[in-house]
Amino acid sequence: MVDLMGLDRAASIDDLRHLAKRRIPRFAFDLVDGGAESERNLRRNSEAFEEVELTPRYMVDVSKIDTRATIFGQTFDQPFGMAPIGMLNAFWPEADLTLARLCKRENIPYVASSAASTTLERLAEAADGNGWFQLYVSGDAAVTEGLIARAEAxxxxxMMVTADVPAAGKRDRDIRNQLSVPFRITPEVLVQLLANPTWTLASLQHGKPNIANYADLLKAATSYADVQKTLITPGFTWDHLMRLRDRWQGPLVVKGILHPDDAVRCAEIGCDGIVVSNHGGRQVAFGPPTITALPPIAAAVGGRMKVIIDSGIRRGADLMRAKALGADFAFVGRALAYGVGAGGAKGADRAMEILKLELLRALGQLGAPSFGAVGPSDLAGASSPA
Ligand SMILES: Cc1cc2nc3c(=O)[nH]c(=O)nc-3n(C[C@H](O)[C@H](O)[C@H](O)COP(=O)(O)O)c2cc1C
Known part of the structure; x- marks a missing residue:
């Protein structure tokens, strides 16, 4: 078949990002692509991964490579999953379901966001056993409890509870694009819609995306501040987390940890894991990239719970870098989202293929017959264990 969308020629996740940028109106592309303020954190996330060097070892039999990883009792085919992303159907129609199905097919976890544009029930069905649920703690305890009960049912x-949104991130691109609640079609938006007919027609066909889990509650919202108040609370504290620990029967993971002391406290409360994350650089511009924050956290936790990482992963080799520095597992957000933006379900498949093949090749080049075999001794400059 003729590759009209250019997917086969996309060599990297960055190539898919460029393809997505070409066919999505700027306001919708920026919604996903953008970061907080100067976007320093967004840029540094990926740059800092690039700076981690591993030393290849040769004459190791890598004719069979095992990329599987087991976490919370489930073995996945790859050591990464899809991070929770809110309102992703604004980026490309049906993006949520496309990715949930992909994760099932590829046997990797899919994290359904509280703020997804598809209900958590439909996403659980699509991910079919591979779904995890991400919770935002609302200022209204009944809203939070309602979501937890639905996730259980x-x-x-x-359950993955997100800690790193005490206030909404300030994303300058969204301000410049004049994104508003309810969504308004400004003359600039109209020009962008006309210039991107594939996106516009597909979006018209699927209807305006909303935050599906809260659709009724948000009907009356007239500002972004109203939406924020329903979704999250600046009053989320350790007391809440302890209550959530008592409430949720299954494994509980806290997402958005950057300080070793916070990580240790999560372990002491009885959480099963943390995600070292800065929300993909969307919350602050002044924080550390996650791959830099990871080593002291992994050392402080000392194997008491699972340490997961996200933010800035764009290459298969980044997964090895994270493992060498102490991560058990990883999530990607934009990497797979760009795929959907570049070419719907086919684009998502291409993004997955790129990440998988890059990881496989990188493990072979490193001399690691399995993902599990990667460790601190692979870091450049590390002396080999006695
Ligand atoms: C558009 C967008 C929306 C997001 N929405 C959520 C969300 O609803 N809940 C959440 O915990 N994290 C959310 N995140 C953060 C991701 O889960 C993840 O931490 C981040 O995308 C990882 O960085 P990466 O995109 O560089 O891989 C969002 C990220 C993006 C890009």
Whole structure:
């Protein structure tokens, strides 16, 4: 078949990002692509991964490479999953379901965001056993409890509570694009819609995306501040987390940890894991990249719980870098989202293929017959263990 979308020629996740940029109106592209303020954190996330050097070892039999990883009792085919992304259907129609199905097919975890544009029930069905649920703690305890009860009823085994949004991130691109609630079609938006007919027609066909889990509650929202108040609370504290620990029967993971002391406290409360994350550089511009924050956290936790990482992963080799520095597992957000933006389900498949093949090749080049075999001794400059 003729590759009209250019997917076969996309050599990297960055190439898919460029393809997505070409066919999505700027306001919708920026919504996903953008970061906080100067976007320093967004840029540094990926740059800092690039700076981690591993030393290849040769004459190791790598004719068979095992990329599987086991976490919370489930073995996945790859050591990464899809991070929770809110309102992703604004980027490309049906993006949520496309990615949930992909994760099932590829046997990797899919994290359904509280703020997804598809209900958590439909996403649980699509991810079919591979779904985890991400919770935002609302200022209204009844809203939070309602979501937890629904997640339980939908059969999610895992809950990931996001800690790193005490206030909404200030994303300058969204301000410049004049994104508003309810969404308004400004003359600039109209020009962008006309210039991107594939996106516009597909979006018209699927209807305006909303934050599906809160659709009724948000009907009356007239500002972004109203939406924020329903979704998250600046009053989320360790007391809340302890209550969530008591409330949720299954494994509980805290997402958005950057300080070793916070990580240790999560372990002491009885959490099963943390995600070292800066929300993909969307919250602050002044924080550390996650791959830099990871080593002291992994050392402080000392194997008491699972240490997961996200933010800035764009290459298969980044997964090895994270493992060498102490991560058990990883999530990607934009890497797979760019795929959907570049070419719907086919684009998502291409993004997955790129990450998988890059990881496989990188493990072979490193001399690691399995992902599990990668460790601190692979870091450049590390002396080999006695
Ligand atoms: C558009 C967008 C929306 C997001 N929405 C959520 C969300 O609803 N809940 C959450 O915990 N994290 C959310 N995140 C953060 C991701 O889960 C993840 O931490 C981040 O995308 C990882 O960085 P990466 O995109 O560089 O891989 C969002 C990220 C993006 C890009």
């Amino acid at each position: 939908a059969g999610y085994p895992m």
